[in-house]
Amino acid sequence: MSKQPETMTQEIQEVHIHRDDFGSKMGLWLFLFTEILLFGGLFILYASYRFIYPEGFAAAATHLDVLMGALNTIILLTSSLTVVLGIVALQKNKKKLCLFFLWITIFCGILFLVNKYFEWGAKFQHGIYPKGPALQDMSEGEVMYFGLYYVMTGLHGLHIIVGLAFIGFVMMQIKKDILTSKNFQKLENAGLYWHLVDIIWIFLFPLLYLIH
Amino acid sequence: MANGTIAVPGRTAEIDFYNVRTKHKGIASWLLTTDHKRIGIMYLGVVLFFFLVAMTLGVFMRLEMLTPGETIMKAQTYNSLFTLHGVIMVFLFIIPSVPAIFGNFFLPIQIGAQDVQFPKLNLMSWYLYIIGALLALFSILKPGGVMDTGWTFYVPYSIRSTANISLSVFAAFVLGFSTILTGINFIATIHRLRCPGMTWFRMPLFCWAMYATSWIQVLATPVIGITLVLIILERTLGIGIFDPTLGGDPLLYQHMFWIYSHPAVYIMILPAMGVVSEIIPTFAKKPIFGYTPIAISSLAIALVGYLVWGHHMFSSGISDTSRVIFSLLTFMVALPSGIKVFNWVATLYKGSIVVTAPLLFTLIFIFIFSIGGLTGLTLGALNTDLHLTDTYFVVGHFHYVMFGGMGIIFFAALHYWFPKMFGKMYNEKVAKITAYWIAIGFNTLYFPFFIMGYMGMPRRYYDYLPEFEIYHRISTVGSWILVSGILVMFYNLYKGLRNGKKAPDNPWGGTTLEWTIPSPPPMENFKVIPTVTTGPYDHTVIHGQEENKMQ
Amino acid sequence: MNHDQHLEQHPAHPEGHDEGHIAVAHHPSYGVNILVWIGLLSLTSITVAVAGINLGSLALTAALIIALIKSMFVVNFFMHVKFDNKIIKLFIGICMVVFIIVLVLTFFDLTFRY
Numbered sequence: 067m068s069k070q071p072e073t074m075t076q077e078i079q080e081v082h083i084h085r086d087d088f089g090s091k092m093g094l095w096l097f098l099f100t101e102i103l104l105f106g107g108l109f110i111l112y113a114s115y116r117f118i119y120p121e122g123f124a125a126a127a128t129h130l131d132v133l134m135g136a137l138n139t140i141i142l143l144t145s146s147l148t149v150v151l152g153i154v155a156l157q158k159n160k161k162k163l164c165l166f167f168l169w170i171t172i173f174c175g176i177l178f179l180v181n182k183y184f185e186w187g188a189k190f191q192h193g194i195y196p197k198g199p200a201l202q203d204m205s206e207g208e209v210m211y212f213g214l215y216y217v218m219t220g221l222h223g224l225h226i227i228v229g230l231a232f233i234g235f236v237m238m239q240i241k242k243d244i245l246t247s248k249n250f251q252k253l254e255n256a257g258l259y260w261h262l263v264d265i266i267w268i269f270l271f272p273l274l275y276l277i278h
Numbered sequence: 279m280a281n282g283t284i285a286v287p288g289r290t291a292e293i294d295f296y297n298v299r300t301k302h303k304g305i306a307s308w309l310l311t312t313d314h315k316r317i318g319i320m321y322l323g324v325v326l327f328f329f330l331v332a333m334t335l336g337v338f339m340r341l342e343m344l345t346p347g348e349t350i351m352k353a354q355t356y357n358s359l360f361t362l363h364g365v366i367m368v369f370l371f372i373i374p375s376v377p378a379i380f381g382n383f384f385l386p387i388q389i390g391a392q393d394v395q396f397p398k399l400n401l402m403s404w405y406l407y408i409i410g411a412l413l414a415l416f417s418i419l420k421p422g423g424v425m426d427t428g429w430t431f432y433v434p435y436s437i438r439s440t441a442n443i444s445l446s447v448f449a450a451f452v453l454g455f456s457t458i459l460t461g462i463n464f465i466a467t468i469h470r471l472r473c474p475g476m477t478w479f480r481m482p483l484f485c486w487a488m489y490a491t492s493w494i495q496v497l498a499t500p501v502i503g504i505t506l507v508l509i510i511l512e513r514t515l516g517i518g519i520f521d522p523t524l525g526g527d528p529l530l531y532q533h534m535f536w537i538y539s540h541p542a543v544y545i546m547i548l549p550a551m552g553v554v555s556e557i558i559p560t561f562a563k564k565p566i567f568g569y570t571p572i573a574i575s576s577l578a579i580a581l582v583g584y585l586v587w588g589h590h591m592f593s594s595g596i597s598d599t600s601r602v603i604f605s606l607l608t609f610m611v612a613l614p615s616g617i618k619v620f621n622w623v624a625t626l627y628k629g630s631i632v633v634t635a636p637l638l639f640t641l642i643f644i645f646i647f648s649i650g651g652l653t654g655l656t657l658g659a660l661n662t663d664l665h666l667t668d669t670y671f672v673v674g675h676f677h678y679v680m681f682g683g684m685g686i687i688f689f690a691a692l693h694y695w696f697p698k699m700f701g702k703m704y705n706e707k708v709a710k711i712t713a714y715w716i717a718i719g720f721n722t723l724y725f726p727f728f729i730m731g732y733m734g735m736p737r738r739y740y741d742y743l744p745e746f747e748i749y750h751r752i753s754t755v756g757s758w759i760l761v762s763g764i765l766v767m768f769y770n771l772y773k774g775l776r777n778g779k780k781a782p783d784n785p786w787g788g789t790t791l792e793w794t795i796p797s798p799p800p801m802e803n804f805k806v807i808p809t810v811t812t813g814p815y816d817h818t819v820i821h822g823q824e825e826n827k828m829q
Numbered sequence: 830m831n832h833d834q835h836l837e838q839h840p841a842h843p844e845g846h847d848e849g850h851i852a853v854a855h856h857p858s859y860g861v862n863i864l865v866w867i868g869l870l871s872l873t874s875i876t877v878a879v880a881g882i883n884l885g886s887l888a889l890t891a892a893l894i895i896a897l898i899k900s901m902f903v904v905n906f907f908m909h910v911k912f913d914n915k916i917i918k919l920f921i922g923i924c925m926v927v928f929i930i931v932l933v934l935t936f937f938d939l940t941f942r943y
Contacts, residue, residue: 091852099497103927144866154857603937
């Protein structure tokens with residue numbers, strides 16, 4: 067039966083979906099899969115060209131500083147630790163401690179980028195960059211290596227920046243008590259993103275630096 | 279009730295989602311909406327626009343091909359035309375349309391949810407579509423030249439072409455991001471928001487199709503994402519990864535491109551198959567035959583779809599071993615599709631069939647898609663493929679499966695869900711006529727492609743030998759029949775929108791949840807979240823009167 | 830007709846999501862994570878050390894295996910997957926299977942062409 071609305075004006079409809087932390091986590095993981103396949107494409111190309119040009123790759127890798135690479139690996143692993151410690155702290159309702167750990171994470175991320183800046187800088191100085199003078203004298207394998215080197219570390223560096231922004235945003239929400247010991251999924255999500263960036267580097271390090 | 283409708287208790291007088299008062303006013307209430315129904319309608323508007331643009335490009339292509347040599351345009355223009363036609367059709371129409379329009383509108387309703395899992399992300403997907411579309415438009419208007427590489431952007435030409443390639447592939451990249459977010463949204467929605475009683479195996483098959491599609495969107499799209507980025511980096515920085523003069527392997531580009539683009543065709547067809555699995559039980563008044571095999575076959579197609587991309591590269595120079603493997607895998611992917619076709623036909627058998635426009639389009643689809651699928655097998659066999667690859671046979675094949683497959687079902691879905699989305703009925707008689715008209719136009723346009731291809735007419739060629747002229751002429755006339763049919767079809771729907779009879783809640787006697795809510799739905803889909811106790815195609819539990827039949 | 834401003838999305842016993850709406854921390858601990866970190870640092874040193882040894886064609890495999898082990902630690906402990914709902918593990922599996930398949934099939938071309 068048709069009913070006349072009781073009043074001529076109508077209340078504004080808003081649909082509030084209840085909070086779903088696991089759904090939020092699931093969404094973030096699905097997004098991480100897209101990142102894995104994005105880098106995955108580059109890893110496939112790396113595998114292919116390393117297969118085609120084994121000597122070229124080995125020769126090119128000698129231009130990389132293993133110590134720098136190892137240092138950066140340790141920096142990122144530590145930053146992953148501090149993110150998790152930050153989450154634990156927040157879960158234990160230790161807001162200040164949480165922010166302290168997250169600041170260390172940010173610091174580590176910036177340190178990583180600074181190292182990267184110097185690494186790249188040193189190569190640019192030696193003319194080792196796409197279409198650069200040093201590459202004109204290199205073998206095809208070495209040229210392929212450096213093409214991949216810059217794209218992979220560049221894309222990775224971009225993701226470090228995004229990860230830092232994500233963590234920074236979440237830190238703001240923690241400071242404002244939007245995220246608390248009872249509502250921390252967003253922090254976990256930022257952590258998940260950061261860990262993925264760490265894992266990608268875990269593979270990049272041996273593949274780019276440790277070829278013999 | 280007097281006008282033949284049943285009032286869903288207490289809800290018929292509720293304001294629909296178009297007219298409801300919202301936080302924002304006017305156009306802002308649409309551009310800032312997070313409601314899945316409004317987003318679906320917004321997608322409908324833009325997708326239709328681009329379909330018509332790409333269709334017009336096709337018309338001009340066929341006009342050029344009416345005679346050998348230059349007819350109405352230069353060769354370079356023709357190259358840009360077929361590139362644009364492909365890019366717009368693939369990235370702005372076929373891939374987004376069914377998921378973004380009908381998936382957005384109906385997936386939540388069919389599982390008894392109020393919206394998708396991430397409504398704000400949903401709006402962002404729409405904006406990414408718009409941005410991608412604008413970038414593509416910009417790449418056409420900006421001086422430098424319209425993309426001319428073919429929609430496949432093969433290297434080395436895509437690196438060397440002086441046209442606005444970087445901008446074009448960046449547009450495709452952004453559009454890919456839009457699809458990815460939709461995929462993430464739908465997977466999470468199906469996992470988290472099914473209503474009580476809606477177990478996985480009580481979900482409508484359209485939802486299964488959307489689920490399988492979403493996984494492909496999430497896992498395959500990033501691969502073309504990175505590939506397109508590499509094209510841009512090649513063009514701007516000369517990194518060399520695909521450049522043969524620097525040591526790069528152009529075949530690796532093809533691998534990376536098709537690793538996405540083959541699964542992409544399953545992104546295109548799986549949702550359409552999901553729609554077919556909805557339409558057939560409704561108009562056969564029978565539960566679908568083989569619900570579980572159809573559900574599982576959607577997942578199987580999604581998985582096996584990743585294994586066959588090499589069949590686009592049989593004559594490119596890949597190893598013989600890989601060609602044999604890809605050919606074998608290609609034959610395997612036909613199996614789950616075959617299962618679906620068999621089950622659909624079996625559903626019709628001994629059904630109480632009502633031939634409406636949606637069903638008619640669907641039956642036409644089954645016929646056309648089967649031809650498309652069978653010609654796919656011809657192309658999947660190595661020996662025949664070497665003769666047919668890069669000829670019009672391939673063009674015929676993919677138009678039969680993509681247009682005759684997904685496109686026709688897009689029309690079917692438009693008609694099927696028209697009453698629910700707009701609350702009006704279209705003219706059924708005219709709609710049926712347009713279905714036949716389109717079927718005739720379609721086959722007249724595309725069937726000669728198979729013949730020409732077999733005779734050796736190369737694809738993407740602007741000029742041809744005299745022996746092909748008769749087929750090109752028939753084809754072009756077919757394009758006029760097809761396009762006029764499509765325009766009349768849209769006009770009929772438009773008339774329905776403006777002056778059509780008010781639609782009841784369940785004009786077709788459908789059994790899935792969208793037919794239990796008003797046409798068009800209110801902003802809040804369900805006053806009370808339903809609890810489901812039966813499968814989705816149980817005709818003993820029809821909502822609304824059985825007398826609600828279309829004449 | 831009354832419209833509630835806030836809609837109830839979840840009545841009793843909804844089907845797809847019986848748990849997890851509010852994330853609950855299960856015995857959060859600093860210590861375990863620090864131990865994992867130490868393990869990761871050790872594995873990093875091992876990676877560098879092993880790279881110095883001339884293993885020939887096995888060098889790549891060794892490096893990848895160690896990287897895989899490190900990743901498993903990060904995924905299971907830092908990313909908490911070990912303690913998560915099974916579905917996350919299934920999802921990760923699907924993602925890795927697809928990636929591996931694509932890698933393997935590409936190599937069917939490369940190994941027989943070069």
